[in-house]
Amino acid sequence: MNKPELLVHFTDQDAARALRADARAGLTDTPKWLSPKWLYDAVGSELFERITALPEYYQTRAEQQILQQHALGIAELSDAGSLVELGSGSSEKTRLLLDALRKNETLRQFLPLDVSESALGAACEAIAVDYPELDVRGIVGDFTTGMTGVPAEHRRLVAFLGGTIGNLLPNERAEFLTSVRGALTTGECLLVGTDLVKSQDRLVRAYDDAAGVTAEFNRNVLAVLNRELDADFPVENFTHRAVWNAEQEWIEMRLRAEAAVSVRVRELGLTVEFAEGEELRTEVSAKFRRDRVRDELSVAGFELRRWWTDEAGEFALSLAQAR
Secondary structure, X not given: OXXXXXXXXXXXXXHHXXXXXXXXXXXXXXXXXXXXXXXXXXXXXXHHHHHHOOOOOOHHHHHHHHHHHHHHHHHHHHOOOEEEEEOOOOOHHHXXXXXXXHHOOXXXXXXXXXXXXXXXHHHHHHHHHHOOOOEEEEEEOOHHHOOOOOOOOOOEEEEEOOOHXXXXXXXXXXXXXXXXXXXXXXXXXXXXXXXXXXXXXXXXXXXXXXXXXXXXXXXXXXXXXXXXXOEOOOHHHEEEEEEEEOOOOEEEEEEEEOOOEEEEEHHHOEEEEEOOOOEEEXXXXXXXXXXXXXXXXXXXXXXXXXXXXXXXXXXXXXXXXXX
């Protein structure tokens, strides 16, 4: 077995600086907001894994169904020697792609990218054990900056799964897709998962489950600020809300202050005032239609080669090729 290697391009100090900058920008803006990336500390990541198994949360199951049916076709069309996964790679979905590329007899390398060095290290070790012939190199980095530092030794397939692209605002998506295209050579491929527009009721239930796991996940971001920035958010005094924005076609996760509160964020030297009922936006999750996906990929320099949906038509995988 080849011993997996970790390439560190994003340190704990980088993460701390980014959190301070994001928190200052969002908490002093009107209306207030936080970047969804800070939802995923160790506790948040564990809660999100629970969310993916909830009956209301269809996305993970739908995407996995598509991959079970089409992974080999993806492997044949991409003809990739390297699988680059933006987001830590030890899940069943990752393995479906690795197995298909191995069956296609092109697979040489697995390059997962994630901001968490500990999560990435564990993922790389697990993959290296089960795929001993692979060159496994984990890259500690922030996917929003594109693919800086990702090797180009073999033809690459970049996988960005789970609908995570919907967490980026339109201008952020455009910058991200353009940066990924800039890192690829003509003919290399991007596989991207997108949740699709559907009924408001179905969408809201997926982000406000009956068991309250998503509410706990959302409020945990305040615990992150309390711990990392020496803040004093009264976490339980904020209520989780999931709101469908029909004009933008996205879900917004928000935290509502149930009473007026003055929050000190000592690490930033900030005092943040919340009025009763004021809401803090913690995540946007855009939903897509095929034309929108095709057009955004095209503007960034990709051609949409294939579009697959699950049987219910709730989620899509798009295979795009760099022009």
